[in-house]
Amino acid sequence: MLKVSGLKACIGDKEVLRGLDLSIQAGEVHAIMGPNGSGKSTLSKILAGHPDYTVTAGTVEYDVNFKPINLLDMSADLRAREGVFLAFQYPVEVPGVANLTFLRAAFNSVCRHQGVAEMNEAEFRLFVEKKSALVELHPSFLERSVNEGFSGGEKKRNEILQMAVLSPRLAILDETDSGLDIDSLKVVANGVNKLRSANNAILLITHYQRLLDYIQPDFVHVLHKGQIVQSGDKSLATKLEKQGYDWITGANV
Amino acid sequence: MNFAADLREQLNTLIRDASPDEVRFREKAWEAFKFQGLPDKKSESWKYSSSQFLTSRRWPISQPVDQVPSLLQAFVDLWKQDFDPVILLNGHLHNDSAQPLPEGLRVGDWSHGLNLDLEDGVVSAAAAIAKSGYAFELRTSPLRPILIVHWHEGEGVWTPTSNYIRVDSRVHVKVAEVFLSSTGVYLRSDVTKVELLDGAELEWVRLQQESSGATSWADVQTHLAADAQVALTQINAGAEWSRNTLKFDVRGARANVDVSGMTFAGSSSHVDQRVQVSHHIGQTQSTQLFKGILKDRARGVLNGKIYIGPKAQKVVSRQANHNLLLSRTAEADTKPELEIYADDVKANHGATVGRMDDEKLFYLMSRGIQPTEAKRLLAQAFVDEITMKIGHPTLRNFVATRVREFLPEFLAEVHV
Numbered sequence: 001m002l003k004v005s006g007l008k009a010c011i012g013d014k015e016v017l018r019g020l021d022l023s024i025q026a027g028e029v030h031a032i033m034g035p036n037g038s039g040k041s042t043l044s045k046i047l048a049g050h051p052d053y054t055v056t057a058g059t060v061e062y063d064v065n066f067k068p069i070n071l072l073d074m075s076a077d078l079r080a081r082e083g084v085f086l087a088f089q090y091p092v093e094v095p096g097v098a099n100l101t102f103l104r105a106a107f108n109s110v111c112r113h114q115g116v117a118e119m120n121e122a123e124f125r126l127f128v129e130k131k132s133a134l135v136e137l138h139p140s141f142l143e144r145s146v147n148e149g150f151s152g153g154e155k156k157r158n159e160i161l162q163m164a165v166l167s168p169r170l171a172i173l174d175e176t177d178s179g180l181d182i183d184s185l186k187v188v189a190n191g192v193n194k195l196r197s198a199n200n201a202i203l204l205i206t207h208y209q210r211l212l213d214y215i216q217p218d219f220v221h222v223l224h225k226g227q228i229v230q231s232g233d234k235s236l237a238t239k240l241e242k243q244g245y246d247w248i249t250g251a252n253v
Numbered sequence: 254m255n256f257a258a259d260l261r262e263q264l265n266t267l268i269r270d271a272s273p274d275e276v277r278f279r280e281k282a283w284e285a286f287k288f289q290g291l292p293d294k295k296s297e298s299w300k301y302s303s304s305q306f307l308t309s310r311r312w313p314i315s316q317p318v319d320q321v322p323s324l325l326q327a328f329v330d331l332w333k334q335d336f337d338p339v340i341l342l343n344g345h346l347h348n349d350s351a352q353p354l355p356e357g358l359r360v361g362d363w364s365h366g367l368n369l370d371l372e373d374g375v376v377s378a379a380a381a382i383a384k385s386g387y388a389f390e391l392r393t394s395p396l397r398p399i400l401i402v403h404w405h406e407g408e409g410v411w412t413p414t415s416n417y418i419r420v421d422s423r424v425h426v427k428v429a430e431v432f433l434s435s436t437g438v439y440l441r442s443d444v445t446k447v448e449l450l451d452g453a454e455l456e457w458v459r460l461q462q463e464s465s466g467a468t469s470w471a472d473v474q475t476h477l478a479a480d481a482q483v484a485l486t487q488i489n490a491g492a493e494w495s496r497n498t499l500k501f502d503v504r505g506a507r508a509n510v511d512v513s514g515m516t517f518a519g520s521s522s523h524v525d526q527r528v529q530v531s532h533h534i535g536q537t538q539s540t541q542l543f544k545g546i547l548k549d550r551a552r553g554v555l556n557g558k559i560y561i562g563p564k565a566q567k568v569v570s571r572q573a574n575h576n577l578l579l580s581r582t583a584e585a586d587t588k589p590e591l592e593i594y595a596d597d598v599k600a601n602h603g604a605t606v607g608r609m610d611d612e613k614l615f616y617l618m619s620r621g622i623q624p625t626e627a628k629r630l631l632a633q634a635f636v637d638e639i640t641m642k643i644g645h646p647t648l649r650n651f652v653a654t655r656v657r658e659f660l661p662e663f664l665a666e667v668h669v
Contacts, residue, residue, distance in 0.1 A: 048619050051611070080621035092616035096634025105630060106620035113621070145634075162620060 001026045001201050002047075002170055003068065007058035008226075009046050016042040018226035019058065024170070027198040031212055032205050033237060034223035035245045040205045041089060043223070044174040047203075048086035049076030062170070080106075081113035083200075085168030087159040089175040094146035099158070102146045103128055103165050110166055131164040135191040153184035160191040167195065172203045177211035189214030209241035224249045256308045256378075260286070263314060263382045278366030278415075279381050286377035296373065301554040301586055302496050302525040304375050306468050312411035312440050314382065318342035318404070321349070322435065325404050335647045336400035336429065343405060344384035344414040355389075355399055362388030365417040365446035369474065370500065376472050379442035383415030386443070390419045391426055398427035398647045405434035405441055405463070416445040420453035420481075427645045431460040431655075432491070438466040445473045449481035451505065456484045458648050460655060463491035465520070472498045477537075479505030486643055486652065487514035489524045490659060496525040503530065503537045503565075510539035515636045515656075517663050518551035518583075526553070531560040532568045535595070541572040544636055546663075548579035557602065558590040565595045572602035577609060577635055579664075628664055633657070 004022040008015065016039045024030050034040050046053050047060065061068035064082050071079060094102065108118040119127060129139050135157040147155050156176055163171055173192065177185055192215050196202065204215060212220070212234065220237045222230040222245070230236065230248050240248075264283055268276045291304045321329075321340060329338045337355040340347040346360055362385065371377040387401060405412050420426050432441065441463065449455055455475075463469045469492040475483055489495055501510045510530050518524045530539040545553040555574045576585035589602040609631055617627035636656060643649040 050615060075618070075624075076615060077618040077621055077623050077627075080619055086619055088616070088619075092612050094613050094616065094631070094634065096637050097617075097630050101630070102617070102620070105617075105622050105626060109621040109623060109626070166620065 001063045003061040005059050005061075007046070007060065008056045009042060009053050010056060011042065011053050015056070016053075016226055017046070020223075020227055022221065022228060024201045024203060026169070026201055028219065029196065029202045029204065029215065029217045030219045030221065031217040031237060032203065032221045032223050032228075033207065033209070033240055035249060036207070038223040039226040040223055041174055044086055044172045044203075044205050047071070047172055048084065049074065049079050051076075077109070080166070081110050083169030085163050085166055085171045087156075087163060087171065087173040087176050089178060091147045091155040091159055093148045095148045097146050098142070099144055099146050100125065100128065100142040103142070103162065106162065107165055128161075128165060131161055134164055134194060135160045136187050137161055152179040153181060156180055156184065156188055157191070160188050164191060164195060167200075169200045170203070171195070171200065172205065174205045175207060176204075177206055177208065185211065186214060209237045212237045222248050256291070257287070259311065260378055260382060267382060272361070272363070274363040274366070275361070278363040281367065282369075282371060282377045282381035285371040286374050286381055289371075289374035289377055291374045291378070298373070298527070298556070301556070302523065306440070306470065306494055307375065307378065310409070313409070315343040315405065315407045315410040315412045315439070317345055318406050321347060322404070322406070324435070325402065325433065328433070329400070329402060332400055332651065335651070336398050337395065338400045338402065339387055341386055341401070341403045341414065343407065344386055344412045346387060355395060356393070357389050357391040357395070359388045359390060361385050362390075362417055364388075365448070366415070369444065369446055372472070375470070376444065379413050379470065379472070380415060380444050383413045383442070383444055386414035386416040388417040391424050392421045394425045398429060398645065401428060401430040403430070403432045403441070403443070405439055405467070407439060408437045409439065411440040411442070413442045414444070416443065418445070418455070419448045420450060420455055422450045423452040425454040426456070427648055428455065428457045429460070429648055429651050430458070431462060432469065433462055434464045434467060436464045436466070440468045441470070443471040445471070447473065447475040447483070449475065449477045449483060451478045452480040453478070454482045456643070456645050456648060458486040458488070458643065458652055460488045460652070461491055461495060461497070462655070462659070463495070465491065465493060465522070467492040469495040469497075471496075472500075474500045474502070476502045477505055477508040477510065480507050481505055482509045482511075484511040484644065485513075486639060487512070487526070488652065488656070489514065489516040489518070489526060490663075492522065494523045496527070498527040498529070501530045501539065503532045503539065504534060506534055506536055508534075508537045511642075512540070513542040513639050513642055514544070515639050516543070516545035516547070516553045517659070518545070518553050519548045519663060519666070521550045522552075524551070524553045525556070527556045529558040529560065530570065531562070532565040532570065533562045534564060535566040535568060537565065538569045539571070542639065542642070543574045544639055545574075545576040545585055546579065546632055546635065547576060547583035547585055550580075550582045552584045552586065554586045554588070556588045556590070558592065559600050559602070561593040561595050561598050561600060563594040566597045568595065568598040568600070570598070570600040574604040575635075576606045577632065578606060579609065625664065629661055632660060632664055
């Protein structure tokens, strides 16, 4: 579904990714771990199409209708309509735009793109209220401005709500666990697990192993200095948790 | 022939069969004009705009229009469920027997003329040759909101009007006033006097949607007695050059002025929004909230003045102006003025000028929303604060609907 090859990227003059390779198949859950500054968030933003990053080398292939196409050629909004979703590490507050309006605009954009009938406001409201229950977000949050005045946990739940509404094929969760208390973490993890299927893939980006106790990954990768330096199964995460990153990063210096 | 001579000639024609009230009104304005002359750049209030809009070409007065154009009729039909409509064609009240005129409406009333504030030569000239637009004398609260539609037709001509609203004690009125035209280059000037008696309440929206070639000038003078309240929302969404002065003379205890507005300007248009709230008496309040979205090479000016006289203790007055610039060449000039002679007052002002937030745009786009739609959502959110302030649902819906209609088109050609 996704094939990243030799990806190099920079922000400003600073090279953040230095030849990254990653391959993800439908139905798989991958976790990328790594110390601060290793390039984890950069990877997620590049995959989502953030304009601040420049790709200097490499390719990103993403399957659309079972054919690989160059993801980097697509605008951020088109990527989203083709099923790429990024749950933001720091969800953006959008004062004055109601959460429901935002969700419906997003949902209908995807519907139009995929040739599916759009929902009217009443239908959509019912649909979203069911999805809100999944992440235990009270329906009153739908009337509020997007993320404005939400607590950290509410923002993260709102990200997963958006994911549930858009049902992406490739969901990238950028440090969704950061700043969450254990209850919120469980709710968010539960929401993600319910969206897991044979047709979609999830890429978890995390600093800690904690999230992986609740969302079991099929593969774990360690990112260091803009490259994947180690890959393995879930046991790699456990090892990292016990031994820290030093045994990998140190070996690589 | 120069402007003054042209003006006098117009005036001579107008006063030929006029009532004594009307003659007094016009001659007083003419005398003021002769004394003042047209303001130049040295005049502080004409720092950003030039009075040459009057003299850059000759402006013959527009001809009467008999028939309501179909475009206008369609507009009125759309809103007549919610409003009692009043139509002015090139400044003249259109009397349609099928649609009775709202109660309190009078024709040919010049009673406001003698206490009009003839601030400068432009106001005086516009008043001197004004047609009698509408004159409302409201003794009871109308059951429905009033919709006043000003329609202009004719190329290269000037429609000058003078209007009057008097709201009697404890009468409550809702008015939506809209300025429309067939396309073209023309000049519209509009001098309006409003008198709010004790406890009168006026909720008012003024929507300027002139054609893109138009020059639009307005001077609105509102006088508030004790306990009177005015909530005015001014929307500037048309004309190539416009200047709009909203003056509030707060003369009665506990009177309250709430004025807000939005400006949408593109290409090389010029919008000069002036607000002046004068508190002459204590324990009165005013708020000013203006927002502008400017694109291309457009220029938006906000000149907001708060005057608090020596006797006006415990006045609370606020002013805010926020601008969204959609291009590097657009310009927002914001000029707050505080003139305070009382020592126990609260007066503050603030202004911001910024561009559309890239992080918000990216966030919306990352959910599949097209850039044009994302920009529209953010622009809509920016001005919704003004719309949401409108208390009466019919007026609010009128503004929300009109803004929703023109906003996508306004944003369409933006290259951020």
